[in-house]
Amino acid sequence: MLTFRRALIAAAVFITMLFLVTRSHSTVSTDRIAPTDGGSQQGAKNEGQTRIGDVPSSPVSTSSPEKIVSSQGKKPNNGQQVPLQDMTKAPLREKLAYQFPYDVESKFPAYIWQTWKYTPASGDFGENFRPAEASWSEKHPGFIHEVITDQVAVHLLRHLYASVPEVLDAYNSLPMPVLKADFFRYLILLARGGIYSDIDTYALKSAAEWLPDSVPREAIGLVVGIEADPDRPDWHDWYSRRIQFCQWTIQSKPGHPVLREIVANITLETLKKKDAGLLKSFKDDKVIEFTGPAVWTDTIFDFLNDEKFFDMTTGKGNITWKDFTGMKEPKKVGDVVVLPITSFSPGVQQMGAEDYDHPMAFVKHEFEGTWKPEKLRHIGTTTEEEEKKKKEQEKKQ
Numbered sequence: 001m002l003t004f005r006r007a008l009i010a011a012a013v014f015i016t017m018l019f020l021v022t023r024s025h026s027t028v029s030t031d032r033i034a035p036t037d038g039g040s041q042q043g044a045k046n047e048g049q050t051r052i053g054d055v056p057s058s059p060v061s062t063s064s065p066e067k068i069v070s071s072q073g074k075k076p077n078n079g080q081q082v083p084l085q086d087m088t089k090a091p092l093r094e095k096l097a098y099q100f101p102y103d104v105e106s107k108f109p110a111y112i113w114q115t116w117k118y119t120p121a122s123g124d125f126g127e128n129f130r131p132a133e134a135s136w137s138e139k140h141p142g143f144i145h146e147v148i149t150d151q152v153a154v155h156l157l158r159h160l161y162a163s164v165p166e167v168l169d170a171y172n173s174l175p176m177p178v179l180k181a182d183f184f185r186y187l188i189l190l191a192r193g194g195i196y197s198d199i200d201t202y203a204l205k206s207a208a209e210w211l212p213d214s215v216p217r218e219a220i221g222l223v224v225g226i227e228a229d230p231d232r233p234d235w236h237d238w239y240s241r242r243i244q245f246c247q248w249t250i251q252s253k254p255g256h257p258v259l260r261e262i263v264a265n266i267t268l269e270t271l272k273k274k275d276a277g278l279l280k281s282f283k284d285d286k287v288i289e290f291t292g293p294a295v296w297t298d299t300i301f302d303f304l305n306d307e308k309f310f311d312m313t314t315g316k317g318n319i320t321w322k323d324f325t326g327m328k329e330p331k332k333v334g335d336v337v338v339l340p341i342t343s344f345s346p347g348v349q350q351m352g353a354e355d356y357d358h359p360m361a362f363v364k365h366e367f368e369g370t371w372k373p374e375k376l377r378h379i380g381t382t383t384e385e386e387e388k389k390k391k392e393q394e395k396k397q
Contacts, residue, residue, distance in 0.1 A: 087163070093264045095164050100190050102255030104335050105218040108207070109254065111194025112136045112145040115184055119147055132202045132366065136195075139203040147199070150177070153184055160191040167263065170270035174291075175279045182291035185250065186262050193254035201248055202364040204346075210251070210362055211337060212330065221335040222258055223251040224300065225344030225362075227293055229325050229351045240294040243321035246344045247296045249363050257309060258336070262299040266291055304333050326352060328360075 087095050118125045120133055137145045148156060154172070161167045167187070174180045185196040195207055210223060227246035228239045235242060252259060269290065273279050288294045303309065304319045319333060327340045339362070342354040346361035356364055 092164070092166060092267060093260065096167075096190070096260045096264060097255070099161075099163055100255040100260070102221065102253065102257065102260075104221045104253065106253055108217065108251060109193040110140070110143040111192055112140060112143050113148065113185070113188045113192075113194060113196045114146070114199050115148045115150075115153060115181055116199040117150060119149055128366075129199050132200055135203040136197065139206045143194075148184070148188075150180070153180070157184070157187055161187070166271060167267050170267040170274075173270055173274045173279060175282050176284065176287070178284070178287055179282075179291050182247070182287070183263075183266055185247065186259050186266070189250060189252045189254070190256070190259040190263050191254060193252055193256075195251045196249070197363065198248040198365065200366040202366075203362075204356065204364055205362045207251060207362075210339065210343070215330075215332065215337065219335060220332070220337055221253045221256045223337045223339065225249065225339040226324060226327070226341040227345055229341050231325065231351065240288050240292075241297045241321070243297065243324050244293050245297045245300055245338070246365075247293045248365050249344050256335075258300055258303045261303065262296060265295065265299065300336070304336065310334060328352075 085098065087098050090098070114133065114136070116125070116129070120130065125133075133147065137143070157171055158168060171180060171183055171187070174183060188194075189196055197203070211217065211220065225246040226243060227248075228241075228244040230239050230242070270279070273282070282290075301319065305312075323333075324331065324338055327338075328342075329340060330343075331338045340360060341348075341351055342358050342360045343362045344365065345353050346358060346364060347353065347356045354361065
């Protein structure tokens, strides 16, 4: 029999349960639709300040500028739906930033990208390249390792950059295979991240060993090495820059601002030359400044001194080649780690580079297939005139 006392208790329990359910539902709904700062801002700055120096942390010179690196990209939105934007009329750099957002706290993608005229399955691949190509898979089990041919590259880039047609126009307009090969490495790393390495480059150590354990991977977005550090009075006769960063091996997270900037620079410059009718007469001795290590080096230095990404008010001057010359250990600036010359250029027997068995030697570049400029600008390469003389001497012998 339902007494008044029992009815009162039942009503109280029902009202309490109804209140709890309604409160919980209201809270979830509010959280789901609440706007976030990450969706509207270019990126928040990392906590704390990062000063250039050896890693793990070591004393640094007072002349080294102090920087604060920002995330330079859109942060994950925790599942919230982001409204689509009409980017068709936006500037190129904004299109690239929107299409390929950068998250420094993400993991380095487990991709290894290489490009060549043939795939390893082809009989024309080249026996000299097989050990080098295989070394990347051997040192990186579980990674996706792709050798992209010229034909496949066209379709892959068309898929990745369909929303940025000017990039595709620039790539297809480049008149020389070496220009497209250079451009491809920046394009694939901007879109997908991972490791790019030239086909004639051996992996001596896994990428897991490239950074010291003291460096948190979630604070690094780009890893580069030094190609040349010519400490000689006539360095400009042999190299394009006093410090030249290597481009035959690069590791990055997708969307990194350095990659975004170099893709934008090459795209705009290519289209400018195309409109002016200058591409047909383009000479190979200009490659290094157009798509090669010279423009790569300049873009990195521009980024390290860009007030959009770093707090320039606490610094004591721009970062220059002087901050990297003669270095023996990795150096970190913001979210970029620069490895010493031994890491990506071991065995050259000059400029302080150690041999292949050194603990800091990570890759071995054979310089096969490297373009031949007017003067020696890559370590170990020769000019066309020197090659002709060498062949003539071999015939006489």
